[in-house]
Amino acid sequence: MDKFVGYLRKISIRRRLLYAFIILCVIPISIMIIISGAIEFLYYNDNIKRNYDNFTYESDIRVNDMFDQLELKFKYLKENNDILTDIYLYAISPIYQTEEVSNRIENTIASIVSNQEEISYAAIILEDGTSFSYMKILVDAKEISKGLEDGPSWSYVDYGQQPALCRTEMVEVDYTSGLKARYVILINLNAVKEVLDNAAGSAKQKIAITDIQDRVVAGSRFEKPELFYEVTVPILDTGLNINNTFIRTKYDLRGLITVTVIFLLVVAGTGSTSYLVHESIKIPLNRLLGRMERIEEGDIFIEPEEEADINSQDENEILNRVFTSMLNKLNEVLEETYTTNINETQLRTRIKELELVALQQRINPHFLYNLLDNIFWIAQMNNYEEIGEMVSALGEFFKTSVSEKGAFVSINTEIENVKSYVCLQKIMHKNQFDVIWKIDPGIVHYKTVKLILQPIIENCISHGFEGIEGGGIIHITGKKEADTIIFEIQDNGRGMEKDVCDGITLAMNDSILGVGDSIGMRNVNQRIKIYFGEPYGINIKSKITEGTTVSLCIPVKE
Structure with missing residues (x-):
């Protein structure tokens, strides 16, 4: 590799660019056209x-x-x-x-x-x-x-x-x-x-x-x-x-002709670009070489009109500018050395001070970037944790309520669906209530009409705990008695008057739905009666300040 680089350094930049153009552009594109044409034909x-x-x-x-x-x-x-x-x-x-x-x-x-x-x-x-x-x-x-x-x-x-x-x-x-x-x-x-x-x-x-x-x-x-x-x-x-x-x-040959024309255009464009690049490199290098020859002759001072263009971003122009600045500073250092007689110890001390300042300037931004990055990720983590829980619970809720086929699901699926719903509600209500589960494991494999518990839980939260800040408890039990499965949902909310409770029961069992009636409870009650018969459905008991108890009966269904 070193020998190859040494060989390249012996030839001009123009010839280097020409060789690079042929090796990197002309030869690969030609081989690609020949191979693709042969493969397409064969x-x-x-x-x-x-x-x-x-x-x-x-x-x-x-x-x-x-x-x-x-x-x-x-x-x-x-x-x-x-x-x-x-x-x-x-x-x-x-x-x-x-x-x-x-x-x-x-x-x-x-x-x-x-x-x-x-x-x-x-x-x-x-x-x-x-x-x-x-x-x-x-x-x-x-x-x-x-x-x-x-x-x-x-x-x-x-x-x-x-x-x-x-x-x-x-x-x-x-x-x-x-x-x-x-x-x-x-x-x-x-x-x-x-x-x-x-x-x-x-x-x-x-x-x-x-x-x-x-x-x-x-x-x-x-x-x-x-x-x-x-x-x-x-x-x-x-x-x-x-x-x-x-x-x-x-x-037909139109594809091959098109590729050939594109190849010729690429070669022409790349060749022209290589030539322009070569000229842009050669001009500032010639200027730099001329100035070095002057320095070799002993002239280290640069006239103002000979300084490099300060607006140019060309590396060779930058090199010219830095070279000029270096010469000027060298002249200043020599003049300062001769006029002030700065000794070697003082010079080394100054260099150490400059090194320390430079090191500190490197450390401070690094520390600041790390600190900002950590603050950003901590904020992200705090914001996404609760959102992640809500999205997960919502996904589980819709998995049953939307994705399950048919009108019937297992009691275990219904319970898991309600737990997802309760998780969402607890997050929304800042954990102002708790739910205590007591479900007989022997009933979870039986079938039930889906979405019969969620509307009742929703009523407990929306109406039972209305105006109450914290301390709400919902007891959910499920058991089997003979050929009947009984769910009981009990809250310690504000309860209802007897006439209000009787009115809800009457509306819930009425075949004609009135405006403002308990639509969710009536829907559950009517679906249970349609699928299982009149003996089954919902019963409500409530007292003011003592809470409300909703009993739900369905038959045992494999």
Whole structure:
């Protein structure tokens, strides 16, 4: 390495830059063009297929995303508690068989599916033929429902002038009565074709959705003899496939020509830049060499007009400026030495003092930076700790309340959900209350309707402890008596008058909800009675200044 550097130092800067330009620019780019051209020519078909595989991957993601969105809409439709409750009451109670209830069901259906452009029709059809629907086009519900399977399925239907994809499933509305309803959505094939066209990554690609008989349901595909490459991928849980077909791309030299032109432009630009850099280095170096020659002749004083440009950031100009300053200071030192006769000891002492000052100037900023950095991270840690707890608890709460499928969860899941909710409330209320749990471990594996404890806990905190600062306690117990599971939530809050308690109980059990009634408690009570029957539900006892006790009874359910 030293020999190589020594060799370079023997030649001029111009020649060094020329060699560097050839080695670092011309040769690598030339080799890259030759190798890439050869690889592209030799592996032309493989490269095309790899590119087409990339197009297929991207288009499959977009098409599967569309079907995922459609399945998610269908899931929301099936699991909407408001629809299930209204359909159940509509089916079993003549009182609920009104136009208002029917409109409410259809409005809820519309609110779920109307923003999905591909869905042109959605309906819920009862076993007696009654249907609740949302439609962008006119559809005969009875005609559509003929021949559809009871289980979850996708199928291709042709009900006249406009064929469509159909997603249908027979859903159990109430497991105790065996009430079922058929859920149906129709997918507009024109909207699906638009999605497929947008998902195509090239004009040489066509995308189609095919059924198990390899019939084209939506979109289009290339057929022989123009077909060059084909990839078929199943759409999960639908019985349908995504069929990607491609035609051959003709090989041309435009890519190679373009790369060559770019190469020539790069060489020209790099060469011009190297020349300009060389000139910018040479000029100040020549000035510096000239001045050194003058010093060698004994002239160490620099005339003002010969000083370097103070605004220049060029290293050679800076070297000229420093060199000039060094000469001037050297002259001053010599003059001072001769005029003041500073001895060697004094000079060394001064140097030590300057070294100490310089060391102190290095230490102080270093200490200050470390101190500021520590203060910043301590502040970050203090701010994020409570936020982290709230985010974690909120995530656990929504994990059950939103992610759990169906209306039923295990009692253990319900308890964990309430604990997450209590954690959030304790943080929000600055730990002004405590919760004491006493749950029989033998009941945690049984099933319950989800979200039945949280509204009651919320009432304890919002109403029971209103106006009370600290000292609040909530006792939550759960036990099994015969074939019944009893939860008891007791607080030491301000309590209620008997007439207020009786009014809440009356509103909670009334089939018609009034404005301002206890919506959360009534919702829990009505859901328990709908799923488990009239003997089960909520009972409230309360006394002023002694607190409130809410008892909740449900049957044992495996």
